[in-house]
Amino acid sequence: MTGSTTAPAASNASDGVFAAVEPDEVLLEVENLHTRFSSPRGTVHAVRGVSFDLRRGRTLGVVGESGSGKSVLSRSIMGLMPSNASRTGSVRFAGQDVLDISPKRMRTLWGDQMSMIFQDPMTALNPVVRVGKQITESLHEHLDISRTVANETALELLRSVGIPQPDRRLRQYPHEMSGGMRQRVMIAIALACGPRMLFADEPTTALDVTVQAQILDLLQALQRDRQMSMILVTHDLGVVAGRAHDIAVMYAGQIVEKAPAKELFGRVRHPYTQALLRSIPKLEMAKHTRLEAIDGRPPDLVNLPQGCKFAPRCPYAQDRCRTEEPVLQPDGDNTEHLVACHFPVSGSVAVPQPTSATNRATN
Amino acid sequence: MAGTGTAHLRDRDRVLLRVEDLVVEFPASRGQKVHAVSNISLDVLKGETLGLVGESGCGKSTTGKAILQLPPPTSGTVTFEGTDITTLGGRDLRQVRTKLQMIFQDPISSLNPRRKVEQLVAEGLDIWGKGTKDERQKKVDDLLVTVGLDPTVARGRRAHQFSGGQCQRISIARAVATEPALIVCDEPVSALDVSVQAQILNLLEDMKEQYGLTLIFIAHDLAVVKNISDRVAVMYLGRLCEVGDPDVLYQAPAHPYTAALLSAIPVPDPAVRPDERTTLGGEIPSPLSPPSGCRFRTRCPRADEQCKQEVPEMHGIGADHFVACHHPLAPGETLVDLRTS
Numbered sequence: 001m002t003g004s005t006t007a008p009a010a011s012n013a014s015d016g017v018f019a020a021v022e023p024d025e026v027l028l029e030v031e032n033l034h035t036r037f038s039s040p041r042g043t044v045h046a047v048r049g050v051s052f053d054l055r056r057g058r059t060l061g062v063v064g065e066s067g068s069g070k071s072v073l074s075r076s077i078m079g080l081m082p083s084n085a086s087r088t089g090s091v092r093f094a095g096q097d098v099l100d101i102s103p104k105r106m107r108t109l110w111g112d113q114m115s116m117i118f119q120d121p122m123t124a125l126n127p128v129v130r131v132g133k134q135i136t137e138s139l140h141e142h143l144d145i146s147r148t149v150a151n152e153t154a155l156e157l158l159r160s161v162g163i164p165q166p167d168r169r170l171r172q173y174p175h176e177m178s179g180g181m182r183q184r185v186m187i188a189i190a191l192a193c194g195p196r197m198l199f200a201d202e203p204t205t206a207l208d209v210t211v212q213a214q215i216l217d218l219l220q221a222l223q224r225d226r227q228m229s230m231i232l233v234t235h236d237l238g239v240v241a242g243r244a245h246d247i248a249v250m251y252a253g254q255i256v257e258k259a260p261a262k263e264l265f266g267r268v269r270h271p272y273t274q275a276l277l278r279s280i281p282k283l284e285m286a287k288h289t290r291l292e293a294i295d296g297r298p299p300d301l302v303n304l305p306q307g308c309k310f311a312p313r314c315p316y317a318q319d320r321c322r323t324e325e326p327v328l329q330p331d332g333d334n335t336e337h338l339v340a341c342h343f344p345v346s347g348s349v350a351v352p353q354p355t356s357a358t359n360r361a362t363n
Numbered sequence: 364m365a366g367t368g369t370a371h372l373r374d375r376d377r378v379l380l381r382v383e384d385l386v387v388e389f390p391a392s393r394g395q396k397v398h399a400v401s402n403i404s405l406d407v408l409k410g411e412t413l414g415l416v417g418e419s420g421c422g423k424s425t426t427g428k429a430i431l432q433l434p435p436p437t438s439g440t441v442t443f444e445g446t447d448i449t450t451l452g453g454r455d456l457r458q459v460r461t462k463l464q465m466i467f468q469d470p471i472s473s474l475n476p477r478r479k480v481e482q483l484v485a486e487g488l489d490i491w492g493k494g495t496k497d498e499r500q501k502k503v504d505d506l507l508v509t510v511g512l513d514p515t516v517a518r519g520r521r522a523h524q525f526s527g528g529q530c531q532r533i534s535i536a537r538a539v540a541t542e543p544a545l546i547v548c549d550e551p552v553s554a555l556d557v558s559v560q561a562q563i564l565n566l567l568e569d570m571k572e573q574y575g576l577t578l579i580f581i582a583h584d585l586a587v588v589k590n591i592s593d594r595v596a597v598m599y600l601g602r603l604c605e606v607g608d609p610d611v612l613y614q615a616p617a618h619p620y621t622a623a624l625l626s627a628i629p630v631p632d633p634a635v636r637p638d639e640r641t642t643l644g645g646e647i648p649s650p651l652s653p654p655s656g657c658r659f660r661t662r663c664p665r666a667d668e669q670c671k672q673e674v675p676e677m678h679g680i681g682a683d684h685f686v687a688c689h690h691p692l693a694p695g696e697t698l699v700d701l702r703t704s
Contacts, residue, residue, distance in 0.1 A: 209585075236557075242630075288591070290568070
C-alpha cells in the first residue's frame with residue numbers, strides 16, 4: 001500500500017474557509033469540551049473538559065474503558081450527536097470553529113474534511129445497497145464528477161485498501177464479505193474524498209487478531225501517505241502502543257494522562273494508567289500469574305464522586321484526592337507529558353520487555 | 364495445520380474427559396455441509412485447565428458445545444468419567460449434565476432478564492431438588508459471597524441492574540451451584556474491559572481451587588489463555604494445530620499458524636514496532652469447502668505439495684508438545700526466516 005492512491009484531492013474547501021495546513025502544523029484544536037446527555041436518571045456528563053491539539057500527520061491514540069467517554073469525545077468533535085446532547089467549549093478545525101456551525105454546514109465537512117471509521121462494519125454499512133454505491137455516494141455529494149469517474153475512483157480506492165478483485169467486490173452487498181473485508185470497505189468509504197482528519201473508533205475490536213494486524217497496518221500506511229491526522233480510539237493499549245504518536249488516557253470523561261507514546265509507556269505517571277497496564281495479562285508472564293486487577297468499577301457519570309474520579313479505586317489515594325479534583329498539567333519540567341494527579345506514581349512501571357525473540361521478528 | 368491423530372492424548376485412567384475423533388457438521392443450502400469440527404481429539408486431566416484458542420470460525424465454541432452434547436456431535440466419542448456420553452439420552456444424559464456446566468461470552472444476554480438473581484443461581488438446585496428450600500437459599504447466599512457479590516443487595520435484583528463484570532460473576536455462581544466436575548468457559552472475558560477481565564480471571568482461578576474444578580477455557584486472546592491454562596490447544600478451521608504446555612508453546616511455537624497468531628498480537632510496548640512483525644495475509648477459508656490436506660496451507664508461507672495431499676498427523680516434538688504439521692518450525696526459527704527461506 002505505498003501511496004498508489006489517486007483519490008481526488010479535497011480542495012473544494014467550500015467558501016475557502018478551511019485553510020490549508022502544512023504538515024506538523026496544528027489541524028485540530030479542542031478546548032475545554034464538555035458533552036452532556038439528558039437522561040431520565042439525570043444529566044450524563046460524558047466528556048468533562050477535554051483539551052488537546054492535534055497536528056497534521058499525527059496520530060493520537062485515545063485509550064479508556066467502556067464508559068470513559070472516549071467514543072463520545074470523537075463524536076462530539078465530529079458533531080455526530082443525538083438530540084438529547086449538548087456541547088460546550090470550543091473545537092477548531094483548520095482555524096475554523098466547528099462546534100457552533102449549522103448542521104447543513106457540518107454536512108459539507110463530513111467525508112470531505114473529516115471521516116469516521118466505526119467499530120462494527122456490519123451495522124455501519126447499509127445492508128441493501130451495493131458496496132460500490134456506498135463508496136461513490138460521498139464522492140457525488142462533495143465532488144462534481146461523472147458516474148464513470150466516480151466508479152473508477154471507487155475501484156482505485158478498493159484496490160488501495162487491499163481488496164482483491166475490486167471490480168467484482170464493487171457489485172457485492174456487505175453480507176457477501178467477511179468482517180475484515182467489510183472493515184476495508186468502511187475505510188475506503190471514509191477515505192473516498194481524501195479527508196484531512198480521520199477518526200477510527202475501535203476499528204478492529206470486532207476483528208480477529210490476524211486480521212486486526214492487517215487493518216492497523218493498512219490504516220497506518222494510508223495515514224502516513226496522505227499526511228492525515230488520526231484519532232485512534234481503543235480500549236486496547238497494545239493497539240496504540242506502536243501506532244500512535246501520542247496517547248491520551250481517559251477516565252470518567254477526562255484525559256487523566258497524555259504523552260508521546262514512548263514517554264507514556266516508559267514513565268507512567270498516573271496510577272490509573274499504571275493499573276491498566278498491570279491488569280493486562282502478558283505473553284511473557286508464566287502461566288497462572290496472578291493478575292493485578294483494579295478493584296471496583298468506573299464511576300457513574302450521573303453521580304460523579306467529589307475530588308479525583310479515580311480516587312475510590314486508587315491504591316495511593318489520600319484525603320486531598322477525595323476533596324480536590326486534580327487538573328491536567330505538565331509533569332514537572334516535561335511539558336509534553338501531562339498528568340492529572342496529586343500524587344503521581346514515579347517512573348518506571350512493569351511493562352515487561354518481550355524477552356522471547358522466538359515468536360517475534362527481531363528486525 | 365489442521366491435523367488429525369491422537370498422539371497428544373494421555374493415559375485413559377488419568378483423564379476426566381476424553382474426546383476422540385469429534386466431528387461436527389451442519390447442513391447448509393444446496394446439499395453442502397459446514398465442516399465446523401473435523402476429527403478433533405482432546406483430553407483433560409482432573410483439576411487441569413485446557414485452553415482452546417483460535418480465530419472466529421475455527422470451531423472452538425462448537426467443540427465446547429459438542430462436549431456438552433449441545434447439540435450432540437455428528438460422530439466421535441466424548442468419554443466423561445469413563446462413560447461415553449454421546450450414547451446417552453433422556454434421563455441419563457440429564458444426570459450427567461449436572462456435572463458439566465457452561466459459562467457464556469455475553470454475560471448479560473445469557474442470563475434470563477426476567478428472573479431475579481437468586482432464582483438464576485438456584486435454578487439447577489431447584490430442578491434437582493437438592494436440600495430443603497432454606498438450605499438452597501443458604502447455598503445461593505454463600506455462592507454470591509464467594510463470587511464477590513453482596514447477597515442482601517444482589518439477591519432480589521435482575522441482570523440488567525448489574526454491569527457486565529457482575530453478570531459474569533452471577534454466571535459463575537450459577538455454573539458452580541450444582542457442583543460440577545467440568546466447566547466449559549466460552550470466551551468468558553472477551554466482552555469485558557481489561558480491568559474487569561483481570562478480576563474475573565482471578566475469580567475463576569479461585570473458584571477452581573475452592574471447588575476442585577476442571578476447566579475448558581475457550582478464547583481468542585492468547586495472553587489470556589496462557590494466563591489461565593495448564594495446557595493449550597490451538598485450532599484452525601475445525602482442526603487442531605498444536606497442543607502443549609503454554610510456557611513451551613508460546614516460547615517456541617512449532618506450527619506456523621501458532622507463530623503467526625503470536626506475532627499478530629499487539630503488545631503494549633512502543634519499543635515493539637508493528638512493522639517489524641510478520642502479519643499473516645489472507646483470511647480464514649470457508650468451512651463449506653475447506654482446503655484439502657492441511658487446512659492452513661492456503662495462508663502458510665511454507666506450504667508445498669505434501670501439505671496439499673496429506674492431512675498432517677499430530678506428533679510429539681518435545682515433552683508435552685505436539686504439532687500437526689509437515690514442516691514445523693525448529694526451536695528459535697521465526698516466521699520471518701520462513702518467508703525468506
